[in-house]
Amino acid sequence: MIIYGLKNCDTCRKAVKALPGATLSDVRDAPVPEATLAAAHAQFGDTLVNTRSTTWRNLPEDARKGAPLDLIARHPALMKRPLIDAGGSLYLGWGKDVQAALAQS
Structure with missing residues (x-):
């Protein structure tokens, strides 16, 4: 599982902490x-x-x-975060719905 976000984003840190085994990929670095x-x-x-x-x-x-993809390519911090890739299934944000969906997988 890969979490795309920012290493200094509190929400991304919460997601990493709650998802053992997930790796954080800082979108500013990669x-x-x-x-x-x-x-x-x-x-x-x-x-x-x-x-x-x-x-x-x-x-x-x-x-x-x-275009949204062009904006994100030029300014990675514009992407809503975290973007979570869980084996091909994508989740955006760290709301209760995303937390519940990932807890069941």
């Missing part, structure tokens, strides 16, 4: 593989971009209109 990112965008749509982040608020208005 970007999410294109195939995984494309699958995540197909599944989650534009919610893959965290529009509540500081990075988003600091982007100029015209830059925000770019």
Whole structure:
């Protein structure tokens, strides 16, 4: 199981702690593989971009209109996190629904 996020993100740390055996891949050091990112965008749509982040608020208005995958490629911290790849099944965020789904797998 791979958790894509940021090593200094509290939510990502909670996910790593709750999922023994999972590895955290910091998206600033190693970007999410294109195939995984494309699958995540197909599944989650534009919610893959965290529009509540500081990075988003600091982007100029015209830059925000770019394609979500291009924005994430240029600014990895824009991705909502964590993005969890559990053997090909993708989960976004660390809400109760994601925690319950991963507890059963």
